[in-house]
Structure formats: structure tokens, C-alpha cells
């Protein structure tokens with residue numbers, strides 16, 4: 001654990017030197033999730049991306065791909081959890097954080113709890129299916145057996161803009177067709 005912490009401290013130090021200011025780690029990992037969201041958009045899927053972080057390193061990546069995979073559960077969070085669990089050889093991911101560009105839906109919060117994720121950071125809110133306070137707040141349900149910290153609003157503007165421009169382009173294409 002000390003080695004991991006030292007590695008993280010060194011990394012932060014390098015980032016500070018490279019950028020000239022103290023880059024926020026939440027923003028750093030959310031930017032990685034945004035790159036994955038762009039991959040989803042390139043596949044004509046709703047652009048949502050996610051990463052799982054353990055000890056300061058990304059151990060899982062995923063982007064939304066239910067249409068291309070013919071899989072209603074292939075949300076970015078689930079794909080990132082599967083990737084991390086396979087890499088770490090464990091169906092549970094204690095001590096890990098999950099970063100996702102959009103507020104998770106109830107299905108993904110369920111998977112996050114089953115995976116024993118310690119902390120979730122999301123970007124834009126989702127007024128239609130958000131389960132971190134927008135529609136329901138599953139994170140506030142103390143009767144559920146697992147508790148997980150959650151924070152939203154990290155790079156929310158960038159995350160939301162990617163979604164709204166994707167839907168605007170899709171509407172324009174449909175109108176032309």
C-alpha cells in the first residue's frame with residue numbers, strides 16, 4: 001500500500017511539474033472517461049464513458065455499447081466493472097473508485113454495489129434515469145448492505161455537452177432522412 005501511495009504521490013508531483021498547477025485528480029480521471037465516451041459516439045452509441053481506478057491507476061475502461069452488443073446491460077459502468085474485475089481476477093473491487101461521465105442509472109448503481117466499489121464520481125446529471133439523486137437516490141438508502149461515497153458535477157459541462165451535441169446531430173440526421 002505504501003508503494004502504491006508513493007507511486008501516486010510521485011505521479012501527482014510530476015503532474016504538478018508538467019502543468020504548472022495542481023491538477024485535480026477527479027478531473028484527470030473524468031477526462032479519461034470522456035475519451036471513452038467519445039469512442040461510444042464514434043460507434044453511434046449514446047456517449048457515456050467510465051473508468052475504474054485502483055491505487056491511482058486505471059484498471060478498467062468501458063463505454064456505452066448496448067446497441068452494437070445487443071445487450072441492454074452494456075452501459076459504460078458495467079463494461080468498466082467487467083474489465084476491472086477480469087484484470088484484477090476478482091468479482092469484487094474493494095477500494096476502487098468508478099468515474100463515469102453521466103449519473104448512473106439504477107441498474108449500474110446495483111452493479112456498483114455488488115462490486116463493492118468504494119467511491120463513485122460522475123459528471124453530468126441525468127434527469128431521466130439518474131439514481132444518484134436526480135430521479136431516485138440509491139446511494140442514500142442506508143438499508144442497502146453496501147455503502148458507497150458519491151460525488152457529481154466533475155467536468156459536468158464537458159460531459160453534458162458531448163451528450164447534447166450527440167443528440168442534436170442525431171435529430172438533424174433523422175430530419176434529413
Ligand SMILES: [Zn+2]
Pocket residue numbers: 075076077104105106107108109
Ligand atoms: Zn446504467
